[in-house]
Amino acid sequence: MVKILQSLVTGQIFAKETWKEAAAVAAPTVNVTLRRAVHGFYQLLLSIIVLGLICALDLVSWSESIYDSRRHIPRHCGRMQHDREGKGILPDIAYGRERRRYAVVTLLTTSSYVKQAEVLGKSLLVYSHLPCSVDMVVLILPRSDVTHQDVELLSQAGWMVETIPRLAAPERINSSTVKHARYIPLVSKLVLFNMTRYDGMLYLDSDTLVLGGIAELFSRHLPEMRRRGLNLGWVRDQGEQFRARSFNAGVMLVAPSKRVFGRLMRFLHEGAFEVSFAEQGLLNAFFGHHSYELDQRFNLLTTVPRENRTLYESIKHDVRIFHSTYFKPTCSFYLVRCFWHGTHDFCREWQRLEALQVKV
Ligand SMILES: *[C@@H]1O[C@H](CO)[C@@H](O)[C@H](O)[C@H]1NC(C)=O
Numbered sequence: 463m464v465k466i467l468q469s470l471v472t473g474q475i476f477a478k479e480t481w482k483e484a485a486a487v488a489a490p491t492v493n494v495t496l497r498r499a500v501h502g503f504y505q506l507l508l509s510i511i512v513l514g515l516i517c518a519l520d521l522v523s524w525s526e527s528i529y530d531s532r533r534h535i536p537r538h539c540g541r542m543q544h545d546r547e548g549k550g551i552l553p554d555i556a557y558g559r560e561r562r563r564y565a566v567v568t569l570l571t572t573s574s575y576v577k578q579a580e581v582l583g584k585s586l587l588v589y590s591h592l593p594c595s596v597d598m599v600v601l602i603l604p605r606s607d608v609t610h611q612d613v614e615l616l617s618q619a620g621w622m623v624e625t626i627p628r629l630a631a632p633e634r635i636n637s638s639t640v641k642h643a644r645y646i647p648l649v650s651k652l653v654l655f656n657m658t659r660y661d662g663m664l665y666l667d668s669d670t671l672v673l674g675g676i677a678e679l680f681s682r683h684l685p686e687m688r689r690r691g692l693n694l695g696w697v698r699d700q701g702e703q704f705r706a707r708s709f710n711a712g713v714m715l716v717a718p719s720k721r722v723f724g725r726l727m728r729f730l731h732e733g734a735f736e737v738s739f740a741e742q743g744l745l746n747a748f749f750g751h752h753s754y755e756l757d758q759r760f761n762l763l764t765t766v767p768r769e770n771r772t773l774y775e776s777i778k779h780d781v782r783i784f785h786s787t788y789f790k791p792t793c794s795f796y797l798v799r800c801f802w803h804g805t806h807d808f809c810r811e812w813q814r815l816e817a818l819q820v821k822v
């Protein structure tokens with residue numbers, strides 16, 4: 463700049479050298495400024511698009527929410543409940559208050575899932591139509607980072623908190639062999655089969671959401687499982703990776719048995735199974751097809767709407783349990799991701815329940 467001004471003064475403005483020199487001095491600064499401006503502009507544009515998308519998803523009703531029509535009936539203790547078909551639940555569930563025979567349980571391996579468990583608890587209170595004789599239990603592991611405040615939050619959402627022994631994973635289930643390190647402590651799920659004080663338990667991963675009546679699992683499916691001598695009921699895993707060949711361990715109807723638990727513990731250390739999905743691989747190898755198949759309405763995985771449209775269309779109006787696989791409800795841009803996967807209605811329901819105040 464100074465050079466150009468100088469040349470103006472001295473009348474050498476058209477001298478070639480002066481321009482070359484000036485350009486050499488100015489070019490890097492101009493380039494950097496220009497690049498910054500363009501970069502900033504693109505960032506702004508991207509933010510506007512993303513924010514616009516979020517607002518659109520939130521404010522514009524793309525479809526009538528599937529759940530708007532469902533009545534919100536918070537769990538009301540001491541009264542006969544009715545399942546979705548309007549039939550009364552078997553009396554031994556409704557009135558078995560002296561002996562708590564059934565439970566819905568989830569496992570928190572770290573406190574980072576407290577929020578999810580809280581929303582799951584509310585969804586059970588609002589949609590499950592389970593009688594109060596069914597316990598709701600959050601299992602935590604010894605030396606857990608779950609705090610007293612967390613326990614308070616969980617109990618407001620209907621949960622009791624119980625510590626179970628941590629089952630040590632065998633050496634071959636380690637951070638270099640599993641798909642995600644967070645799967646390793648899930649081996650403790652096997653303890654469910656040891657909890658014989660219950661006749662039946664419904665295990666739910668904390669990233670599931672109950673959206674409809676599930677009492678029939680205890681009143682109809684569990685007795686059928688027992689009749690056939692089966693200890694586990696679950697839903698097929700869908701998606702490119704699994705192609706319905708194996709089952710998903712995120713929702714499990716368990717008939718506890720000390721004998722089965724003993725065999726499972728031996729299998730954990732000596733059996734042959736796929737370790738990348740930790741306990742899920744183990745349970746699939748152990749039970750194989752000697753288990754009870756529940757239909758996809760009881761564990762709708764995030765991938766189903768995009769990867770198996772026919773299946774999704776046939777069950778979407780009667781989904782009882784939705785399972786946020788792949789990404790969690792607490793992750794950023796949750797609704798945008800849900801929209802991409804076609805699970806937007808379920809995710810919005812998660813957010814609605816999160817904001818809901820419940821009294822137990
Ligand atoms: C993890 O498991 C693999 C396969 O069994 C084994 O080779 C490896 O040594 C294990 N790593 C650790 C750190 O235990």
Ligand SMILES: *[C@@H]1O[C@H](CO)[C@@H](O)[C@H](O)[C@H]1NC(C)=O
Binds near residue numbers: 627653656658
């Ligand atoms: C299994 O349950 C029994 C009580 O029924 C208990 O004594 C034992 O410690 C449990 N085992 C494990 C590994 O949880």
Ligand SMILES: *[C@@H]1O[C@H](CO)[C@@H](O)[C@H](O)[C@H]1NC(C)=O
Binds near residue numbers: 705706769770772773
């Ligand atoms: C979709 O689901 C149906 C019902 O479970 C199954 O028969 C079919 O094979 C699935 N299709 C694909 C592509 O996975």
